[in-house]
Amino acid sequence: xxxxxxxxxxxxxxxxxxxxxxxxxxxxxxxxxxxxxxxxxxxxxxxxxxxxxxxxxxxxxxxxxxxxxxxxxxxxxxxxxxxxxxxxxxxxxxxxxxx
Ligand code: SF4
Numbered sequence: 001x002x003x004x005x006x007x008x009x010x011x012x013x014x015x016x017x018x019x020x021x022x023x024x025x026x027x028x029x030x031x032x033x034x035x036x037x038x039x040x041x042x043x044x045x046x047x048x049x050x051x052x053x054x055x056x057x058x059x060x061x062x063x064x065x066x067x068x069x070x071x072x073x074x075x076x077x078x079x080x081x082x083x084x085x086x087x088x089x090x091x092x093x094x095x096x097x098x099x
Pocket of ligand 1: 017021022023024025026027028029036043044074077078079080081082083
């Protein structure tokens with residue numbers, strides 16, 4: 001059974017960053033600072049709804065509803081093509097390497 005969405009967080013979209021391809025330019029942090037933040041290594045990570053940086057490899061967070069468009073824009077424009085916005089079934093909604 002699917003986990004219920006947290007209040008204010010999309011039930012359909014989640015986001016992660018592949019730090020191995022992150023250039024550290026900060027576009028995502030500018031577009032959606034409530035979701036993306038640099039760690040001390042200069043790479044971007046996602047934060048959960050309490051602001052905790054998720055530093056484990058492949059960590060996903062649900063996309064907060066107020067910033068869905070900003071997160072999708074970040075995924076589309078990420079120079080490293082390393083932001084993945086996916087649906088619960090794993091389908092990529094935005095981001096990742098171009099086909
Ligand atoms: S936009 Fe992409 S490459 Fe740039 S800091 Fe964010 S995750 Fe890294």
